[in-house]
Amino acid sequence: MKLKRLEKMRSGGTRTKMQLSIPIPKTPDGRVYRYSPNADAHPRHFVLGDTVAGFAADPAKAERMKYTPGTAGTVCPYSGVRADDEEFMHPDDRKAAVKVVEQAALQDMQDAFSEMLAGVARRSKSLTYKPAPRKSKPRPRFGRRDLMRLLVCDCCGRDYGVFAISLFCPDCGAPNLALHFAREAELVGQQVDLAEGLGVEQQELAYRLLGNAHEDVLTAFEASLKVVYLHLAQNRGPGSAPVKQVGNDFQNIEKGRRRFDEFSFDPFAELDAKELAALSLNIQKRHLIGHNLGVVDAKFAQHAKEAKLGETVELVAADIRTFGTLCQKVVRRIDDMLAQAPLPPPADQDEENYAQSPEDTIGDLSPEGTAIGKWICETSIDGLPGPLDEEALISSFPDLSTDxxxxxxxxxxEDDYLDLSHAISARLPRVRVCEDLFLTFDTYCMETNPVADALQLIPLVLSKETVDVPALHVESGLSLRRFNPAIGLIISEIGEGRVSGAWVDGYPTPYFFIVDSDRVAIKRLARRLSA
Incomplete structure (x- = not known):
């Protein structure tokens, strides 16, 4: 049997047991689909093109490349995992190849069958056979499209495209996060240019465009920090504590810092006090634009002296460009950390409080929020998380209305110092005090330091396999009020299922067990707290 169509695809093997080779379908711009073999590398799908013709590599960036460009093997841009090129074959391309072979084989068989019957009635006077005209079906065509975020690696010149945010070049493996964010900054700049080009009669549209551009900066910034944090957390090694839910932590400078403290790294270290203040203020602006239609509320008015309560927050094109530049500076530092490149020294951040908060407030809190937080801290007997007495709260602040x-x-x-649950017709929400309140406020109110106390407890904890918490309290010599926030900080590193859920008066738990992964997590905590 002649298999002329299959023969054209043959790249090896024998005539009866062929090895076939099918060209991979390409996108309109000549890229091929790739699919990461790492199931945790969401969204896995990317496209890969060729090295840009005439690309001249910068010798200064050669050290950022993990692999020689153009050699066999592909790097997952989302996770950095490297494997053979064949392992990155997209499932749709496999199906497409099978479809092409199926149709070619079917048409070859139809041709062979027609040839077999061609002379079947040649000598018969009673039978006549005339094959009907048969048209060959066109070869299957498979739609391919290029993805929205198309990049060219600035280290090796390889062209590729991804969904959302990726971290690495698929060819040389160099970190490309800064390249991603530079593209975001470029698009934001174009939005700002459009807004500036509108006349006075389109002022409302201009404000809307500026608001969208401003929001896009923080969205891209938050997503970049979150992707890197999760990448680092997922690669801490076997036995590491599970990653705690991130939520919107990277919309807050201090929360973001605490997250990256887990890796002894401060992404904001190169920003000076003035730059930190500008970054914090712009993050607050984004919350107003996204959640309050741009109307200044009491909290924002605390941080921006020129802002007036109830007015629309001012958006200036230059401020948005500055916001993008500050975020780029942070992202570049993270990109250098991923590349293990030398990091510039930290800037001086002690000249002024970065949030420009009044002296009687803590962090981004309002004076009222700070006052209530201090009251909770000072009136707590045991320093334990738990419900708050509503009547005592109201009676302690007679000058404040219920609202x-x-x-x-x-x-x-908002800063995770409390958990609130609302009930119909209740004057106030039900309040549960969180551990973070004591860890933050104790240094202001109690003249004690839960971090220093935790460092004192850690050697005692590591010397045991089962920790009897009341007995550890006695051994530590700390007061109960100091002991509980410190032990709570350590317990937060213990894996789920190894902390007793039984109730014991005066302590967060009666006991907990420690395995090797917990010891690693506690030792890392000690290094972070000591840094």
Whole structure:
């Protein structure tokens, strides 16, 4: 049997047992689909083109490349995992290849069958056979498209495209996060240019465009930090503590810092006090634009002296460009950290409080939120998380209305100092105090340092396999009020299922067990706290 169509695809083997080779379908711009073999590398799908003709590599960036460009093997841009090129074959391309072979084989068989019957009635006077005209079906065509974020690696010149945010070049493996964000900054700049080009009669549209551009900066910035944090957390090695839910931590400078403290790295270290203040203020602006239609609220008015309560927050094109530049500076530092490149020294951040908060406030909190947080801290007997007495709260702040107290509680909850649950017709939400409140406020209110106390407890904890918490309290010599926030910080590193859920008066738990992964997590905590 002649198999002329299959023969054209033959790249090896024998005539009866062929080895076939099918060209991979390409996108309109000549890229091929790739699919990461790492199931945890969401979204896995990317496209890969050729090295840009005439690309001249910068010798200064050669050290950032992990692999020689153009050699066999592909790097997952989302996770950095490297494997053979064949392992990155997209499932759709496999199906497409099978479809091409199926149709070619079917048409070859149809041709052979027609040839077999061609002379079947040649000598018969009673039978006549005339094959009907048969048209060959066109070869299957498979639609391919290029992805929205198309990049050219600035280290090796390889052209590729990804969904969302990726971290590495698929060819040389160099970190490309800064390249990603530079493209975001470029697009934001174009939005700002459009807004500036509108006349006075289109002022409302201009403000809307500026608001979208401003929001896009923080969205891209938050996503970049989150992707890197999760990448680092997922590669801590076997036995590491599970990653705690990130939420919107990277919309807050201090929360973002605490996350990266886990890796002894500060992404904001190169920003000076003035730059930190500008970054913090712009993050607050984004919250107003996204959640309050741009109308200045009491909390924002605390941080921006020129802002007036109830007015629309001012958006200036130059401020948006500055916001993007500050975010780029942070992202470049993260990119250098991923590349293990030398990092510039930290800037001086002690000249002024970066959030420009009034002296009687803590962090981004309002004076009312700070006052209630201090009251909770100072009146706690045992330093334990738990429910808050509503009547005692109201009676302790007679000058505040119920609405003012409710807003102050929401302010504290915004920074994870409280958990709130709302009930119909209740004057105030039900309040549960969180550990973070004591860890932050104790240094202001109690003249004690939970971090220093935790460092004192860690050697005692590591010397045991089963920790009897009340007995450890006695051994430590600390007061109960100092002991509980410190031990709570350590317990947060213990894996789920090894902390007793039984109730014991005065302590967060009666006991907990420690395995090797917990010891590693506690030792890392000690290094972070000591840094």
């Amino acid at each position: 003012q107290i409710s807003e102050a509680l929401a302010d504290l909850a």
